[in-house]
Amino acid sequence: xxxxxxxxxxxxxxxxxxxxxxxxxxxxxxxxxxxxxxxxxxxxxxxxxxxxxxxxxxxxxxxxxxxxxxxxxxxxxxxxxxxxxxxxxxxxxxxxxxxxxxxxxxxxxxxxxxxxxxxxxxxxxxxxxxxxxxxxxxxxxxxxxxxxxxxxxxxxxxxxxxxxxxxxxxxxxxxxxx
Numbered sequence: 001x002x003x004x005x006x007x008x009x010x011x012x013x014x015x016x017x018x019x020x021x022x023x024x025x026x027x028x029x030x031x032x033x034x035x036x037x038x039x040x041x042x043x044x045x046x047x048x049x050x051x052x053x054x055x056x057x058x059x060x061x062x063x064x065x066x067x068x069x070x071x072x073x074x075x076x077x078x079x080x081x082x083x084x085x086x087x088x089x090x091x092x093x094x095x096x097x098x099x100x101x102x103x104x105x106x107x108x109x110x111x112x113x114x115x116x117x118x119x120x121x122x123x124x125x126x127x128x129x130x131x132x133x134x135x136x137x138x139x140x141x142x143x144x145x146x147x148x149x150x151x152x153x154x155x156x157x158x159x160x161x162x163x164x165x166x167x168x169x170x171x172x173x174x175x176x177x178x
Contacts, residue, residue: 001035001036001037004103004133004135005135007103007135008134008135009132009133009134009135009136009137009138010137010138010154010155011128011132011137011138011140011152011153011154011155012025012028012137012138012139012140012153012154012155012156012157013111013139013140013141013145013149013150013153013155013156013157014139014140014141014142014157014159015111015141015142015143015144015145015150015156015157015158015159016143016157016158016159016160016161017143017159017160017161018158018159018160018161018162019159019161019164019177020159021141021142021143021159022053022108022109022141022142024141024157024159025106025108025139025141026053026106028104028106028137028139029041029053029057029063029104029106029139030056030057030060032103032104032137033057033060033062033063036062037062037103037104038062038064038101038102038103038104039060039062039063039064039102039103039104039105039106040063040064040066040096040101040102040104040105040106041057041063041064041065041066041106041108042066042068042089042092042093042096042105042106042107042108043065043066043067043068043069043108043109044068044069044086044089044107044108044109044110044112044113044142045069045070045108045109045112045142046067046069046108046109047067047068047069047070048067049067049178050178051067051178052174052175052178054067064096064102066089066092068085068088068089068092069085069086069089069109070082070085079116082116082118083118086113086118086119087118087119090110090113090119090124093105093107093110094127094131097127097131097132097133097136097138098131098133100133102136103135103136103137104136104137104138104139105136105137105138105139106139106141107138107139107140107141108141108142109141109142110124110140110141110142111140111141111142111143111144111145111146111149112142112143112144113142114144114145114146114149115142115143115144120146120148121145121146121147121148121149122146122148124140124146124148124149125146125148125149125151125152128149128152129152140153
């Protein structure tokens with residue numbers, strides 16, 4: 001494993017309407033954990049909902065996990081609270097990025113916050129450009145990635161939905177969706 005002084009930290013964005021944005025990011029998280037890197041996962045939307053990836057992460061002592069959102073925001077009854085929560089999570093995210101403790105930081109579903117205009121893409125892009133340690137990998141997921149974030153990212157993948165089980169009336173399946 002390259003030492004921090006020899007590593008080029010990447011900014012990776014997974015966006016689009018298709019399934020697999022977070023799943024891909026968790027694959028990178030577990031790959032990095034397998035190499036002994038220190039990881040911080042911060043979830044912006046899911047909140048206290050139990051997921052298989054969180055249960056798997058509990059088996060690693062080098063993954064710190066924060067599921068902090070208010071739940072699925074497209075069903076929100078209180079957008080002011082969602083904005084407040086997202087801003088608080090963004091402040092925690094900046095602290096974790098700046099701490100120097102983590103080799104990989106995943107900001108899961110942060111792109112939704114840009115799409116809802118809760119955190120500006122320019123604010124995120126400026127922070128990354130000005131403050132992210134050069135050796136740290138940063139992964140941002142969710143629909144509606146801001147153009148400013150896409151512009152400063154090293155790798156951007158857009159997942160495109162062709163067909164989804166939900167369209168056929170099939171609810172989320174444990175082990176596949178969560």
